[in-house]
Amino acid sequence: MAQSNQGIQTLLEAEKEASKVVAKSRQYRTQRLKDARTEAQKEIEALKAQKNKEFVEFEKQYGGNTDETVTKANAETEEQLKEVNTLYQKNKQQVIEKLLSGIVNVQPQIHPNAKKAKPAA
Template sequence: MAGQSSQSIQTLLDAEKEAAKVVQQARQYRVQKLKDARTQATKEIEEYRKQKEQQFKSFEASHAGTTQSAQVAVDKETEVKRKEITAAYDKSKDKVVKKLLDRVVLVQPELHRNLKKLES
């Protein structure tokens, strides 16, 4: 009976060692799967980033012409307005200078309306 009990204990110890090996292998498998998943996720993220950058570049290229044409239109409008302002300035500058000179040169001295006359 002692031999059989010793053999049963040895069988249990062997089974326990085998179970520990299986658990260790499962842990290693899980760690490897996590590493593989991270690597795959990194690749997918990089591919997605490249795809979005490509979409953005194509969007930017397609709308760059719109921006340039808008800039040209604004430049033309600005030039037209500048010419209008210059024409108005050239037309009115002589009148304005004359009015300013008349105001400065032709002074008519008079007493202020709030000044009371002194009675003597």
């Protein structure tokens, strides 16, 4: 019986030792997960900072200054308005003459597709 008790005692000690190893492994795994999360968060922050920097550079390069853009658009609009007014003043009289000649000089004609009506019998 003593040998049986000693075998059981050895098994219990081995089980305790195994549970300690399992607990230690779980603790190690948990710590590794925490470290991995921390490292991943640092990488994410670094990548985010880099992308923000690239965006600011891109915006500076291609965005331009909105005041300059508005000023340039206004200048182009004014130039086009002047051109339209110049053409209007230049061609105004000719347009009026063409309109009046079309209204005053009417030459009535029968449409080529119109057919002569037959008298009713």
